[in-house]
Amino acid sequence: MKNMKIDAHQHFWKYTPETHPWITDDLAVIKKDFFPEDLEKELKKTGFDGCISVQASQTLEENDFLLGLAKSNKFIKGVVGWVDLQSPEVEDQLYKYANEKKFVGVRHVVQDEPDDNFLLRENFLKGVNQLHRFDLTYDILTFPKHLKVASKFVSKFPDQKFVLDHISKPFIKDGKISPWDEDIKELSKFENVSCKLSGMVTEANWNNWTKSDFKPYLDTILEAFGTERLMIGSDWPVCKLSGDYEEVMEIVTDYIGSLSKLEQKQILGENAIEFYGLS
Numbered sequence: 001m002k003n004m005k006i007d008a009h010q011h012f013w014k015y016t017p018e019t020h021p022w023i024t025d026d027l028a029v030i031k032k033d034f035f036p037e038d039l040e041k042e043l044k045k046t047g048f049d050g051c052i053s054v055q056a057s058q059t060l061e062e063n064d065f066l067l068g069l070a071k072s073n074k075f076i077k078g079v080v081g082w083v084d085l086q087s088p089e090v091e092d093q094l095y096k097y098a099n100e101k102k103f104v105g106v107r108h109v110v111q112d113e114p115d116d117n118f119l120l121r122e123n124f125l126k127g128v129n130q131l132h133r134f135d136l137t138y139d140i141l142t143f144p145k146h147l148k149v150a151s152k153f154v155s156k157f158p159d160q161k162f163v164l165d166h167i168s169k170p171f172i173k174d175g176k177i178s179p180w181d182e183d184i185k186e187l188s189k190f191e192n193v194s195c196k197l198s199g200m201v202t203e204a205n206w207n208n209w210t211k212s213d214f215k216p217y218l219d220t221i222l223e224a225f226g227t228e229r230l231m232i233g234s235d236w237p238v239c240k241l242s243g244d245y246e247e248v249m250e251i252v253t254d255y256i257g258s259l260s261k262l263e264q265k266q267i268l269g270e271n272a273i274e275f276y277g278l279s
Contacts, residue, residue: 003265004049006077007249008272009165009198009233010039011056012069019057022112027241034237036073042236042245043075049269050077052233052276054139054165055107058082063097070102078104078276080139085127098134104276105137111169116145119153128157137161137276140193142168147183154190161192161275166199166235167221172213173205181220188224194275195225197252197267198233201242209242211251218255227256227263231272 013020014033023031039051053069053076055062063081070076079102083093097103110118118124119142131138140162142150147168154162164187170180187193197218204213221230232252239248256264272278 002270002273004077004269004273005047006231006269006272006278007043007048007051007234007236008231008276009054009196010051010236011054011238012036012039012066013056014065019059029240030237036069036076039236040073040075042234046246046249048249050075050278052078052080052104052272054080055082058109060084060093063103067097067100067102076102077273077278078102080105080107080137080276082107083127085130086121086123087127090127091130094130094134094136098136101279103136104278105139106131107139107141107165109141110146111141111143117149119146119149125153125156128153128160132157132160135277137163139163139165139196140168141165144168144170144180144183147180147187151183151187151190154187154193158190158192161194162190163194163196163231163275165196165233166203167195167197167217169199169203170217172200172203172209172217175213177216177220184220185224188229191229193225194229194231194271195221196231196233197221199235199238200251201239201248202235204242206242211254214251215255218252227259227266228271230267231275232268 012034015031053066066079070079081103083090083106140150200214234245234248236245256267
């Protein structure tokens with residue numbers, strides 16, 4: 001497992017308007033089913049050995065769907081699912097899924113919550129407080145406006161493993177970096193927080209980006225988190241809105257090409273293996 005290259009962030013779904021209301025008509029290219037056989041071809045082509053599959057719907061059924069795919073596809077190394085962290089029954093939900101070997105973490109789509117302080121809600125904090133007991137990670141999905149709140153949030157759980165998805169979706173299209181960069185540096189001071197180099201192309205100009213557009217943001221993230229707390233992710237198939245799998249992954253692989261072989265291995269797989277406890 002040690003030398004494996006892992007795509008730390010992708011999704012599968014059987015599309016229905018009810019379960020995926022966020023996939024609107026202007027996202028037509030991803031308004032269809034995406035299954036393991038579709039991704040496996042991309043992984044092989046780019047030399048990746050496996051992936052972490054992340055929830056795209058906030059239901060318990062989503063966990064069962066992804067775990068079912070993981071059982072029949074060895075290259076799916078882990079599942080980041082969803083439980084209702086605000087529910088009084090969260091412990092029962094965690095008991096059920098924590099016994100599944102490939103269930104490695106939990107995510108909530110905080111970016112879609114109307115309350116910008118959602119991460120600090122008392123019931124949500126109670127739920128997150130349970131995760132460490134079950135040896136589960138938590139993926140933080142936020143916009144730049146949430147980063148200050150995210151720092152307050154993670155400060156409450158020094159023993160919990162967190163990872164920031166999609167570098168918190170900065171305004172790459174507009175070339176805007178502040179105050180995102182300052183807030184990222186504050187969040188990175190918490191050593192239990194890692195970061196995924198993922199989801200960047202959909203924050204850029206979909207039809208007209210170049211690799212240089214991402215450099216200021218990648219420079220900030222590398223300086224803040226170091227190579228020990230970064231992991232590559234495709235955000236496939238969402239990335240297809242702005243680029244194909246290979247060119248999306250090349251944004252990061254090209255950027256880290258000047259780093260040492262050890263540092264590249266960390267970002268391309270070793271950090272994800274350690275963070276998610278893959279075996």
